[in-house]
Amino acid sequence: xxxxxxxxxxxxxxxxxxxxxxxxxxxxxxxxxxxxxxxxxxxxxxxxxxxxxxxxxxxxxxxxxxxxxxxxxxxxxxxxxxxxxxxxxxxxxxxxxxxxxxxxxxxxxxxxxxxxxxxxxxxxxxxxxxxxxxxxxxxxxxxxxxxxxxxxxxxxxxxxxxxxxxxxxxxxxxxxxxxxxxxxxxxxxxxxxxxxxxxxxxxxxxxxxxxxxxxxxxxxxxxxxxxxxxxxxxxxxxxxxxxxxxxxxxxxxxxxxxxxxxxxxxxxxxxxxxxxxxxxxxxxxxxxxxxxxxxxxxxxxxxxxxxxxxxxxxxxxxxxxxxxxxxxxxxxxx
Numbered sequence: 212x213x214x215x216x217x218x219x220x221x222x223x224x225x226x227x228x229x230x231x232x233x234x235x236x237x238x239x240x241x242x243x244x245x246x247x248x249x250x251x252x253x254x255x256x257x258x259x260x261x262x263x264x265x266x267x268x269x270x271x272x273x274x275x276x277x278x279x280x281x282x283x284x285x286x287x288x289x290x291x292x293x294x295x296x297x298x299x300x301x302x303x304x305x306x307x308x309x310x311x312x313x314x315x316x317x318x319x320x321x322x323x324x325x326x327x328x329x330x331x332x333x334x335x336x337x338x339x340x341x342x343x344x345x346x347x348x349x350x351x352x353x354x355x356x357x358x359x360x361x362x363x364x365x366x367x368x369x370x371x372x373x374x375x376x377x378x379x380x381x382x383x384x385x386x387x388x389x390x391x392x393x394x395x396x397x398x399x400x401x402x403x404x405x406x407x408x409x410x411x412x413x414x415x416x417x418x419x420x421x422x423x424x425x426x427x428x429x430x431x432x433x434x435x436x437x438x439x440x441x442x443x444x445x446x447x448x449x450x451x452x453x454x455x456x457x458x459x460x461x462x463x464x465x466x467x468x469x470x471x472x473x474x475x476x477x478x479x480x481x482x483x484x485x486x487x488x489x490x491x492x493x494x495x496x497x498x499x500x501x502x503x504x505x506x507x508x509x510x511x512x513x514x515x516x517x518x519x520x521x522x523x524x525x526x527x528x529x530x531x532x533x534x535x536x537x538x539x540x541x542x543x544x545x
Contacts, residue, residue, distance in 0.1 A: 241299045242269035249293045250338060253380075257281070260288045270301050285309040289378040292338030314377050322370040322422055322492035329368070329490070337379045347381035357389050362486030366415050369395045369493055395493070403500035407439070414499045416483045418491035421498060423452035426518055431495050432502030433522055437510055439499070446508070448477035456488040463540075514539040 241247075249267065251260075257277040265271040279301055280286065285308050293311055295304065318336045321328075326348060334341045347353055354360050359367060367388045375384070396411065404411060421434045441448055451464045457473035469476070475484040507522040509529035514536045523529040 239270065239272055239301050241295055241297065241304065243295065243297050245297060247295050249291060249295050251288060251291045252339065252343070253290060255288050257286065257288060264304070268295065268299075268304075270304070272301070276301055276305070279305045280308065283309055285312065287312075290338050290380055291378060312376075312378055315374050316377060318373050318375050320368060320370050320373060320490070322490055322495075324490045325365070325488070333381075333384060336375055337377065337381070337384060339381055344381045344384075347385065353382060353385065357385060360486075363412055365419065365487040365490045366412060367392050368490045370490060371493075400497075400500055407500060409439075409499070412486075413483060414496055415491055416487050417499045418495035419487035419489045420448070420450050420452050421495040422489055422491045423455070424450070425520060428492075428494055430520055431492075431498035433505050433507060434510060434520070435495070435498045435502050436505040437507050437522070440504070440506075440508060442482070444508075445481065447481045448483070450477045453477040453484050453488055456484075512536050516540075516543070 247267070249264075251263070255263075257280060260280070261275055261277045264276050270276050280288075283305055285305060288308070289312055291308065291311055293307060295307075299307075316336055318333065320332070324332070326345065330341050330345045330348065334344055337344075348364065349361060351361065354364055357367060367385065369388075369392050371391070373387070373391065375387070379387070404414060407414075409417075417435055417438050420438065421431050424434050425431065438448055438450070453475050454464050454468050454471065454477070455461055457471045457475040458468055469478040472479065474480055475488065477484060505522070506524050508524060509526065510520040510522045511529055511532040513519050513521055514532070516539055521532045523532065
C-alpha cells in the first residue's frame with residue numbers, strides 16, 4: 212500500500228477520533244450556563260435518573276451516566292434538591308449525588324410552633340416544598356398510621372435539635388419524629404400520667420396552652436395546676452390562648468372573640484380542646500406530669516406589665532388584678 216494511501220487512512224482515523232472526542236466532550240459536561248436545580252422528589256431507578264440527567268443537563272454518552280454512578284457506589288437514587296453549577300462534569304455530578312445521599316444537617320425544632328412555622332422550617336432542610344410537606348402533614352391516612360390525626364399531630368413533635376439526612380422524605384421525617392416522641396415518653400412519664408389521671412394527649416394539650424400562656428418556666432407548674440384543677444372541678448378552662456388559636460390571629464382577646472364558635476374556644480366549650488394549640492415546650496409537659504398541685508383557680512397578667520402572672524384562689528381577688536391590668540394597658544395607649 213502506498214504512502215499516500217496510508218496517509219489518507221491515518222488522517223481519516225484522526226478525524227474520526229477527533230470527532231469522537233468532540234462529541235464526548237460536549238456530552239460529558241452539563242449544558243447549563245447558570246446554576247440549575249436537580250430536584251428529585253421520590254426515589255427513582257438508575258435508568259430514570261439517566262434519562263432525567265440527559266433531558267435536563269444534556270449529559271448523554273456511552274456507557275452511560277448510570278455506569279459512572281455505579282462505579283463510585285451510588286446505586287439507589289433518592290430524593291434530592293441539588294444546585295448544579297454550569298459545565299459540571301458527569302463524574303463530579305455523580306460524586307455530588309453520592310455525597311448528598313449521606314450528607315446531614317441539624318434541624319432545630321422549637322416550641323410554640325404550629326403547622327405554618329413547622330413546615331417553613333423543615334422545607335429549608337429537606338428537598339420538598341412547603342405545599343408538599345403540608346399535604347403530608349394533613350394526610351389523614353399517613354397521620355393515622357402514626358397514631359394521630361389532623362388535630363392531634365403535635366403529639367409527635369418534641370422540641371430539640373435533630374440531625375437529619377438531606378435526602379429525608381416528609382414521611383420519613385414524620386416517622387423519625389414518632390420515634391423521638393416515643394423515646395421522650397419514658398416509663399417515669401407514663402407513670403406520671405397514671406398518677407395525674409390524664410392521658411398523653413391531655414398532657415400535651417394542657418402543656419401547649421401553658422406554653423402559650425407564659426415564657427417564664429418558673430410559672431409552668433402553677434399554670435398547669437390551674438387547668439388541671441379546673442378540669443377536676445368541671446369548670447371551663449377559659450384559656451385566652453385557645454381563643455387566639457380559634458380566631459387564627461394574635462392580639463388582645465376581646466369580648467366578641469369569646470363568642471367564636473369553635474371547639475378550641477374554651478370559654479364557649481368545656482373541657483380540653485380537641486388538640487394541642489402548638490408544639491409544647493418539653494418543660495411544660497413535665498410541669499403537667501410532675502408539677503405539684505396548687506390551690507389556685509385563677510391567674511392574670513401583672514399590672515406592672517412585666518412578663519409574669521398573679522395567681523389567686525378567689526374570683527374576687529382575680530377580678531381586682533384583672534381590672535388593674537387592663538387599666539395599665541389603657542394608660543399605656545394614651
